[in-house]
Amino acid sequence: MSKALSPLPRAFARLLVSWQREHGRHDLPWQRTRDPYRVWLSEVMLQQTQVSTVLGYYDRFLSRFPDVAALAAAPADDVMGLWSGLGYYSRARHLHRCAQVVVSEHQGRFPDQAAQLQTLPGIGRSTAAAIASLCHDERIAILDGNVKRVLSRLLAFEQDLAKPAAEKALWALAQALLPARASDMPAYTQGVMDLGATVCTRSQPRCASCPVRAHCQAHQRGETERFPIKTRTLRRSSQTWWWLLAVNPQGEVLLHKRPSSGIWADLHCLPLFEEEAAVMAVLPGRVSQQATHLPVMMHALTHRDLHLHTLRVPVGSRQADALARTVSGRWCSPDVWASLGLPAPVRQLLTQTLARPARGGGAA
Ligand code: SF4
Numbered sequence: 407m408s409k410a411l412s413p414l415p416r417a418f419a420r421l422l423v424s425w426q427r428e429h430g431r432h433d434l435p436w437q438r439t440r441d442p443y444r445v446w447l448s449e450v451m452l453q454q455t456q457v458s459t460v461l462g463y464y465d466r467f468l469s470r471f472p473d474v475a476a477l478a479a480a481p482a483d484d485v486m487g488l489w490s491g492l493g494y495y496s497r498a499r500h501l502h503r504c505a506q507v508v509v510s511e512h513q514g515r516f517p518d519q520a521a522q523l524q525t526l527p528g529i530g531r532s533t534a535a536a537i538a539s540l541c542h543d544e545r546i547a548i549l550d551g552n553v554k555r556v557l558s559r560l561l562a563f564e565q566d567l568a569k570p571a572a573e574k575a576l577w578a579l580a581q582a583l584l585p586a587r588a589s590d591m592p593a594y595t596q597g598v599m600d601l602g603a604t605v606c607t608r609s610q611p612r613c614a615s616c617p618v619r620a621h622c623q624a625h626q627r628g629e630t631e632r633f634p635i636k637t638r639t640l641r642r643s644s645q646t647w648w649w650l651l652a653v654n655p656q657g658e659v660l661l662h663k664r665p666s667s668g669i670w671a672d673l674h675c676l677p678l679f680e681e682e683a684a685v686m687a688v689l690p691g692r693v694s695q696q697a698t699h700l701p702v703m704m705h706a707l708t709h710r711d712l713h714l715h716t717l718r719v720p721v722g723s724r725q726a727d728a729l730a731r732t733v734s735g736r737w738c739s740p741d742v743w744a745s746l747g748l749p750a751p752v753r754q755l756l757t758q759t760l761a762r763p764a765r766g767g768g769a770a
Pocket of ligand 1: 556559560605606607611612613616617618619620622623624625630
């Protein structure tokens with residue numbers, strides 16, 4: 407065991423494993439299986455998304471794509487459409503790509519070892535470790551955001567996790583804390599996840615109910631809120647965009663598919679412009695005279711605040727084709743757009759403006 411852990415008894419893993427078996431979460435659908443496909447799917451969905459949100463998506467995804475071969479064979483638009491509302495669409499793109507690689511290069515079977523899992527698209531070190539430890543008892547540590555918080559507090563880890571060297575050191579400590587018996591790994595991995603999600607929460611951790619509080623250095627010092635230490639702060643920027651909401655006499659809306667990189671990659675979106683004059687410039691004939699401004703929407707991305715202006719224009723049958731060609735778009739009926747992968751504010755706008763029910767909430 408690492409020298410840095412010498413004050414911490416080996417009891418940590420034992421306490422955590424027994425706590426998980428008695429008090430941890432056991433009723434989530436992905437906990438009733440050791441099928442790597444299902445565990446992988448849940449791990450990817452749970453990144454940046456609450457359990458309560460994931461539950462419905464997980465079931466819908468599995469009924470549409472019951473195994474990795476079904477997911478690999480699906481059209482990308484179907485995968486994106488089912489992902490609508492979970493946000494962070496790059497996860498869905500990687501998920502689809504990963505399924506295709508598993509089928510084409512691994513005979514449809516996920517590799518057992520974390521080191522090989524980590525070579526697959528979209529599977530990072532912690533996700534690979536979660537799959538390998540939960541499904542195959544591999545003695546390998548996970549270190550997602552929740553676990554960093556738990557271990558930082560447990561060890562009163564004073565280093566700045568914004569620095570790669572500090573993160574590397576915490577990985578090593580996480581590995582040193584693992585239980586000795588491989589058969590304890592599923593309960594241990596699940597235990598550290600459960601502890602971070604339900605007890606050692608970001609604010610006001612419930613230390614009185616914590617199984618490892620007797621060994622927790624942050625708790626003993628009364629400094630739980632000081633950990634984890636991470637100094638880097640994100641600089642936010644803001645940006646103004648203009649959307650064209652064109653509606654034809656059939657009530658169809660003009661959408662185009664975003665490029666495969668950049669914001670909202672591969673999603674279907676209203677034509678997007680940097681200024682109002684650019685929207686007006688693509689409108690044929692006298693269509694621009696009928697344009698009306700809708701209320702400005704605010705939308706927060708991870709690093710950016712978007713101010714979204716919308717020009718709504720009715721487009722007659724004679725101009726509809728020309729406009730679709732100009733913006734490389736296609737006219738979509740409500741039934742069609744409701745099933746596509748749409749950015750969250752587009753889905754919100756269409757649902758409110760065109761008074762149609764939404765399926766899911768759209769990407770971030
Ligand atoms: Fe977290 Fe409190 Fe438990 Fe320490 S004692 S690990 S701060 S919940």
